[in-house]
Amino acid sequence: MSSINHRLRGATLALTAALVGVGMAGAAPALASTATVASTSTPALVPADFVDAPVRALPAAGQSHTFTVTYRNNSSTDQVVAPQILVESPDTGPYLAPADILVxxxxxxxxxxxxxxxSQTGTLFTDLVAAQQTLRPGxxxxxxxxxxxxxxxxAGTVQPRVALYG
Structure with a gap:
């Protein structure tokens, strides 16, 4: 496993644990001042899997990268999903800060x-809890x-993905 994938998996686990703890506690996380996490009285769902889209290099300063995140529920039951954007810092740093990009x-x-x-562990990320939605079959x-x-x-890479719950 490459060090980027290892760091990305570690950040995902830490983020998931933090968000689940936040959902259970009903308080906002102390991950970063720019994070917004919905507060609910029920525990937050934990992703069971992720569907990754292709990774692309972060564009140069002042440039934009546009993309579409698509996922189809091919099952016969409702499925909770959440799109997420990860922006991974270079292995050797400097690590990106939320103010370095606009999503x-x-x-x-x-x-x-x-x-x-x-931001956590050199990875910038969008909130999974706020992005959750239920897709009906088809x-x-x-x-x-x-x-x-x-x-x-x-510098870094952009990784769009969809979290799958349940």
């Missing part, structure tokens, strides 16, 4: 909304994102 999602009206980004999740690099010299 936006196109809403149903076609307007771009800023998606808050948090329904398709389609989310359009744009990642823009703000900080000159920021």
């Amino acid at each position: 936006e999602r196109r809403n149903a009206a076609g307007q771009r909304e800023i998606v808050p980004v948090a 329904e398709t999740l389609t989310e359009r994102y744009r990642v823009t690099v703000i900080t000159r010299g920021a």
Whole structure:
């Protein structure tokens, strides 16, 4: 396993543990000041698996990368899913900070909304809990994102993925 994959898996486990703890406690996480996690009275679901989209290099400062995250529920039952964007820092650093990038999602009206980004173990990520949605059998999740690099010299990779629950 490459060190990037190892660090990414470690960040995923730490993030999942943190979000589950937050859901059970009903309080906001102390992961980063830009993180927004929905507070609920029921425990947060834990992802059972992830479907990864192709990894791409982070664009240069002032440039944007647009992409679509798509997942189809081919099962015969409802399925809870959550799209997530991971931005991985280089192995040798410097690690990226949430202020280094801007992540936006196109809403149903076609307007771009800023998606808050948090950071852990050199990985920037969007919140899984806030992105959870239920797909009925045969329904398709389609989310359009744009990642823009703000900080000159920021380097890394962009990994869109879908968390699968249950």
